[in-house]
Amino acid sequence: MIKIAAFCCNWCSYAGADLCGSSRLKYPADIRIIRVPCSSRVDASLVLRAFQKGADGVMVNGCHPGDCHYVSGNYHTRRRMALLKNLLKFMGLDDERLEVNWISGSEAGKFQQTVLDFTDKINKLGPAEEMRDMRCQKPS
Amino acid sequence: MPKTQLTKDKLQQKVKELLESEKIEAFVGYGEGDLSLKKIPLVITRPEDVSKLTFDQTSTPLLSRYLLDGELKDKKVGILLKGCDKRALDLFEKENRINKENIYTLGISCNGVISINKMSEYLNDPTEYELNFDGEKVKASSKTGEEVEFDYQDILSPHCHICQSPTPEDVDDLIENEASEALVPIKEDGIMDSIIELEKASKEEKYQYFIESLNRCRRCFACREACPVCNCPKCLFDIENPRFLDKSTEESAQHQYYHILRAFHVADRCVGCGECERACPEEIPFYLLHEKIKKDIDEMFGEKEDALSYAYPDDVEPFEEGGEA
Ligand code: SF4
Ligand code: SF4
Ligand code: SF4
Numbered sequence: 001m002i003k004i005a006a007f008c009c010n011w012c013s014y015a016g017a018d019l020c021g022s023s024r025l026k027y028p029a030d031i032r033i034i035r036v037p038c039s040s041r042v043d044a045s046l047v048l049r050a051f052q053k054g055a056d057g058v059m060v061n062g063c064h065p066g067d068c069h070y071v072s073g074n075y076h077t078r079r080r081m082a083l084l085k086n087l088l089k090f091m092g093l094d095d096e097r098l099e100v101n102w103i104s105g106s107e108a109g110k111f112q113q114t115v116l117d118f119t120d121k122i123n124k125l126g127p128a129e130e131m132r133d134m135r136c137q138k139p140s
Numbered sequence: 141m142p143k144t145q146l147t148k149d150k151l152q153q154k155v156k157e158l159l160e161s162e163k164i165e166a167f168v169g170y171g172e173g174d175l176s177l178k179k180i181p182l183v184i185t186r187p188e189d190v191s192k193l194t195f196d197q198t199s200t201p202l203l204s205r206y207l208l209d210g211e212l213k214d215k216k217v218g219i220l221l222k223g224c225d226k227r228a229l230d231l232f233e234k235e236n237r238i239n240k241e242n243i244y245t246l247g248i249s250c251n252g253v254i255s256i257n258k259m260s261e262y263l264n265d266p267t268e269y270e271l272n273f274d275g276e277k278v279k280a281s282s283k284t285g286e287e288v289e290f291d292y293q294d295i296l297s298p299h300c301h302i303c304q305s306p307t308p309e310d311v312d313d314l315i316e317n318e319a320s321e322a323l324v325p326i327k328e329d330g331i332m333d334s335i336i337e338l339e340k341a342s343k344e345e346k347y348q349y350f351i352e353s354l355n356r357c358r359r360c361f362a363c364r365e366a367c368p369v370c371n372c373p374k375c376l377f378d379i380e381n382p383r384f385l386d387k388s389t390e391e392s393a394q395h396q397y398y399h400i401l402r403a404f405h406v407a408d409r410c411v412g413c414g415e416c417e418r419a420c421p422e423e424i425p426f427y428l429l430h431e432k433i434k435k436d437i438d439e440m441f442g443e444k445e446d447a448l449s450y451a452y453p454d455d456v457e458p459f460e461e462g463g464e465a
Contacts, residue, residue: 044404045376045384045397052393066453075451079441082458083407083448086436087400087429090339092347100459130347133393 002122004031005050006059006115008103009039011069013061015105023108027115030122031059039063040073044084047098051131057097057122059114064102074102093130097122143318144196144273147248150315152190154246155218159187164218164244168206170199176270177256181206195220195317197273197292200253202368202413204229207238216242222250224299224413226308228368231409231445247311252292252300254278255414257423259295263288298330299414299427331431338428354395356422359387363426364402366419369409376401403429408448410434 008014014035020027032055036042039062050058060081062074081100088095101114155167171182171192179199182192183206202225206212221229226247232238259266259280269280269288278290300306308314338346361377364370377385377398384401388394406416407430417427437447440456 045401048393048397048400049384052397065457072451072453075453075455078455078457078459079451080404080448082440082456083433083436084400084404085458087403087433090335090346090432091350091396091400091429092343092345093396102459131393131396133391135388135391 002030002056002119002127003054004057004059004115004119004122005055006031006033006061007036007039007042007046008033009041009062009069009074010035010037012063012067012105013039013101013103013111016061016103016107016111019106020108020111025108025112027112028119030119031115038068038070038073038077040070040076040080042077043080047081047084048131051097051128052133053136054132056125056128057099057118059118060098060100061103061111061114062100064104067104094125094128097125097128097131146318147196147315148194150318151195151220151246151248152193154313154315155184155193156187156190158218158244158246159185159190163216165216166212167193167218167220168203168212169193169220170195170203175267177254177259177267183212193220195248197251197253197278198271200415200418201366202228202415204232204238205368205371207243208232208371214239214242216244218244218246221245221247221308221311222253223303223305223308224250224411225368226311227305227411228413231369231411245308245311245313247308247314249307249314249317250300250303251306251317252296252303253414253418254292254295255297255418257418257420258297259290260423262290262295297414297418299412299417301330302332303412331428332435334425335428335432335435351392353424354399354426355392356424357389357395357398357426358422359385359389359394359398360421362419362421363416366415367406368413368415369411370402370406372405376405399426399429402426403433404448406430407433408437408446 008017017033039060042060047058060077062077063069065074068074085095085098099118103111158164159167166183166185168183170179172194173180177198179194181201181203184190184192203219204225207217233240256266263269268282272279276292278292278295280288385394385398410430441447
């Protein structure tokens, strides 16, 4: 089974995920939600760490641009993640395994759909071995 | 008289005047080291010591970082600055890490520096050789009497080929480097060419290229230590709890982690001096990573400095609905 690490900002996308749950909208159990104070807390280091330790896909979810609880946090996320995706691609790594989404606290449906689409994509791509720290692999 | 000698004389004369007139208490420049291919940073405080000062195309380590802390901080100091060194000094000033009032900047028009890594393409052990610069030619002679001649351009540091301002701007005084006329550093944009070529390569080719080169890394951290702008008081890679980077040099994931993070941490502050490239004992082209980020920053946000410290509402939106770039 694939694993997806989903960083969700406390104020929008985590609330969106919460609402998704309380509205009983179903989404695959492959995702592990990690709550962060703001999507801009997520830097290259956390994303790579997730890939190293077993994630096959990483989502960074934040408030829509303009709606950041801290006014400009997600603008930083946007810059940083755009550059990181480009760099991963430049190195021949799968940059599609990293996705950034803007999901508000009321968009339970969008959260569900995004997770469905992303799990689908990652399932097709298979395990992300190129960025994995092989010592984290269980002997099979 | 060789042109480097003329430059050296001018430099020594100037520093002597400065120290004698007590305009400065100390001067930071370059001195002869144990290796013929490398100058070492040298601090002098007495006028009679100026004869130890020197400058040529092997004066590599950037000096401005020595003003950041230690004994020189808050003293009246003079400092010899090449173009890239001046860019680093400007950066420190902007970050309020030095007091410009105390610093006398003595610029020197630079004609690039050599890269030992480049020389090793032609020589087995470059450190065995003495160098003689003569216009566009460089003569290397070993103790055993062997002589090899190079085109200066061929052993020039890759970053010097694309230096924006070899002659420092806004300095208190400028020394014209006598050798500089003969040697115009800018020949080609080798770094950018490599980047564009790699961008066009297939995914597998890119992957192979970086896996093969990054896996040679011994994690000696020389590239980090050499960089003048890479100087956080506590480096991410040294943090012990949590330990982001461990000692394994077998895992490609660890190499990717180190090099991607290093690139991100210097990209928007890099002054393009090439110290990192010259420091690497394995000749790894890891600097392409930060140069690639610099290129993207330029293309996407149209600015270079501090691009990762600021972000604006009207930046390009690569993730509009659906998350695809
Ligand atoms: S980058 Fe090279 S050419 Fe430019 S100032 Fe520095 S040493 Fe000189
Ligand atoms: S990253 Fe390399 S080229 Fe840039 S400032 Fe540091 S040492 Fe110089
Ligand atoms: S200098 Fe070279 S070998 Fe040393 S850590 Fe940097 S890239 Fe690795």
